Amino acid sequence: MNLPRIIENIFAVKLAYLAVDYKGSKVLEYxxxxxxxxxxxxxxxxxHCRLEFYRKESxxxxxxxxxxxxxxxxxxxxxxxxxxxxxxCTDILYSVLKxxxxxxxxxxxxxxxLTHDNFTKAGIFFLNETLMKLKGVIYGHVASExxxxxxxxxxxxIPLEKRNHFTDIIFFDxxxxxxxxxxxxxxxxxxxNNEVACCGIYSSKGPVGxxxxxxxxxxxxxxNHLRLYSKICSxxxxxxxxxxxxxxxxxxxxxxRENLYKSDNFAQIGKLAATVAHELKNPLVAIGGFSRRLExxxxxxxxxxxxxxxxxxxxxxxxxxxxILHYSREIKLNKDFIYIHDIIFEVVQLLDxxxxxxxxxxxxxxxxxxKIHADLKRIKxxxxxxxxxxxxxxxxxxxxxxxxxSREKFDVIEIRDSGGGVSEExxxxxxxxxxxxxxxxxxxxxxxCRKIVKSxxxxxxxxxxxxxxxxxxxxxxxxx
Amino acid sequence: xxxxxxxxxxxKGIREYYKDLLQENxxxxxxxxxxxxxxxxxxxxxxxxxxxxxxxxxxxxxDALKKIKEMDARIPVFLLTAHEKYKRNFAxxxxxxxxxxxxxxxxxxxxIGEKLRSTA
Numbered sequence: 001m002n003l004p005r006i007i008e009n010i011f012a013v014k015l016a017y018l019a020v021d022y023k024g025s026k027v028l029e030y031x032x033x034x035x036x037x038x039x040x041x042x043x044x045x046x047x048h049c050r051l052e053f054y055r056k057e058s059x060x061x062x063x064x065x066x067x068x069x070x071x072x073x074x075x076x077x078x079x080x081x082x083x084x085x086x087x088x089c090t091d092i093l094y095s096v097l098k099x100x101x102x103x104x105x106x107x108x109x110x111x112x113x114l115t116h117d118n119f120t121k122a123g124i125f126f127l128n129e130t131l132m133k134l135k136g137v138i139y140g141h142v143a144s145e146x147x148x149x150x151x152x153x154x155x156x157x158i159p160l161e162k163r164n165h166f167t168d169i170i171f172f173d174x175x176x177x178x179x180x181x182x183x184x185x186x187x188x189x190x191x192x193n194n195e196v197a198c199c200g201i202y203s204s205k206g207p208v209g210x211x212x213x214x215x216x217x218x219x220x221x222x223x224n225h226l227r228l229y230s231k232i233c234s235x236x237x238x239x240x241x242x243x244x245x246x247x248x249x250x251x252x253x254x255x256x257r258e259n260l261y262k263s264d265n266f267a268q269i270g271k272l273a274a275t276v277a278h279e280l281k282n283p284l285v286a287i288g289g290f291s292r293r294l295e296x297x298x299x300x301x302x303x304x305x306x307x308x309x310x311x312x313x314x315x316x317x318x319x320x321x322x323x324i325l326h327y328s329r330e331i332k333l334n335k336d337f338i339y340i341h342d343i344i345f346e347v348v349q350l351l352d353x354x355x356x357x358x359x360x361x362x363x364x365x366x367x368x369x370x371k372i373h374a375d376l377k378r379i380k381x382x383x384x385x386x387x388x389x390x391x392x393x394x395x396x397x398x399x400x401x402x403x404x405x406s407r408e409k410f411d412v413i414e415i416r417d418s419g420g421g422v423s424e425e426x427x428x429x430x431x432x433x434x435x436x437x438x439x440x441x442x443x444x445x446x447x448x449c450r451k452i453v454k455s456x457x458x459x460x461x462x463x464x465x466x467x468x469x470x471x472x473x474x475x476x477x478x479x480x
Numbered sequence: 481x482x483x484x485x486x487x488x489x490x491x492k493g494i495r496e497y498y499k500d501l502l503q504e505n506x507x508x509x510x511x512x513x514x515x516x517x518x519x520x521x522x523x524x525x526x527x528x529x530x531x532x533x534x535x536x537x538x539x540x541x542x543d544a545l546k547k548i549k550e551m552d553a554r555i556p557v558f559l560l561t562a563h564e565k566y567k568r569n570f571a572x573x574x575x576x577x578x579x580x581x582x583x584x585x586x587x588x589x590x591x592i593g594e595k596l597r598s599t600a
Binding site: 127129132160162163167170171172173204205206207 | 574
């Protein structure tokens, strides 16, 4: 980045200002505190350049043309080197995806900062909010060559005690140079020269650290370079953290699936929920009741308003409590001898349109006089659920077959479908509450069916058979 | 003239509580349910103090604090935090005070009063 010096030497000028824009964004900016007596604006395709300088005699047309060639040739080169920077940054992000360790990622980033003849030393520091310190390491050059094993590796800390220019850079997300004295660290002051550039590293929640980088001199190009790498570092760190978190979350979910949905746990949780719900009921009634009575004693609108909030919250809690109690209550049955065909007929009426739409055919293989001993309302609920499941499994048509027969003291109803069956891993869990393979299922259908059948003294089982599912519903025959 | 205080918190209960408390103590109170609305209110009114929850879903409080301080570094900002353990924070360098939400009402009112008297 010695363009200003080259211009000064070749064209015998003293530069006060030099700026090159590419498509409106600044590629280069240089200022020097001298008085200028001339200025020049140059344009070439997407490049624009402004110079302010001091020269005894004015430039010839040839000089101007040469100057233009030099500056834009240089600018094009720097665009190419910018492109290679971007590629380098992309590689850093990509290495995060490949699960490279975060140390490797940081190392590659520092290397990117140091190898392009911009910065000679760099450091990366991470924020420890409990200690209110930045802790980190510094890396440096040996014989102007960057070597992995010659990196100067130290554990250092920067105390954060009060607001200053350095904390401002981090807090307000700026890129700027600081005097190293401000860091309050002897090690850093002796390692770096007086002036060092810095830029913060951030997560989505705020600052997490800072990068320090030292060069012989600082210009906008170097500052942009540092900023680019700081942002890449921010994204890389956050990405790596998120990937790790995602991995853990998936592990947790799998553990939860495998362990919590076992029936023992559920029965216990259900019992606990019912007990808690029951215990909550009385205090809730008291709170609701007393706050209603209180309404008569207070006239202030604000207090009335607060009471309304209390009522509505109590109502909400009462609803939650009654839902829990409803689910865990014992099922009371009203048993009778009923024709199986009456039940099937009624259920099919309810499912008629769905059956027609998906082209499912229902075949009965039973005696119309076959009776079961059951609670009509409840057992209808069971059939509605079972046939509904079969229909859901056959959106493109199929056959449902219903058989009935007697086995010892049990009446057996067998339902077979051609919906492809259930995978072996799911067949174990299919009767667990809240376990569902359907997108919109609640996971309570089959558990409730089994609960109803069991309350009849019967058994509900499901297995794969042929190209579908075979359900056996066994009910005690009631001594008929 | 009444001094103007803005309360920014995503929880309605907390907003209402602070609003009540501060109105009773003679302040003019504005509320905002998120950091974005809070910044809007802050840009439209000459506020004397801002109470800012640091844990909100949209912009987090830290970002909001940064924007407020960029807008006008002189407005004192008290950060609201749910728990004592979140008190030590990089942002504490930039906030005038940290208030743990369940502190007693008198304490909060006293702190606000002290701050406003010291800047007046």
